[in-house]
Amino acid sequence: MERGRVKWFSNEKGYGFIERESGEDVFVHYTAIQQEGFKTLEEGEEVRFEIVQGARGPQAANVVRSHPSRF
Incomplete structure (x- = not known):
């Protein structure tokens, strides 16, 4: 899995x-975010993910937070 940071x-x-x-x-x-409930990411958040080829080029898949939210 790759690591990265949410730009926006x-x-x-x-x-x-x-x-x-x-x-x-x-x-x-x-739909690529792996979490229960409302699926969202926050700017600056560290995530792990895989790269897949989408219709318009590479995109993230199986996105998980590096530090899961406590909420």
Whole structure:
């Protein structure tokens, strides 16, 4: 799994971008977030993820928080 940091995520749109350790940005859709309940990410949050090829290029899959929320 790769590691990265959430660059931004829009709850309204249901997607955002993760900055990979290599410095490149990768698209993330809310359906790729592995958590119960409302699926969202916060700017600056550290995450782990896999890269898959989507219709428009690479995107994040199986996204998990490096430090799970206590809520």
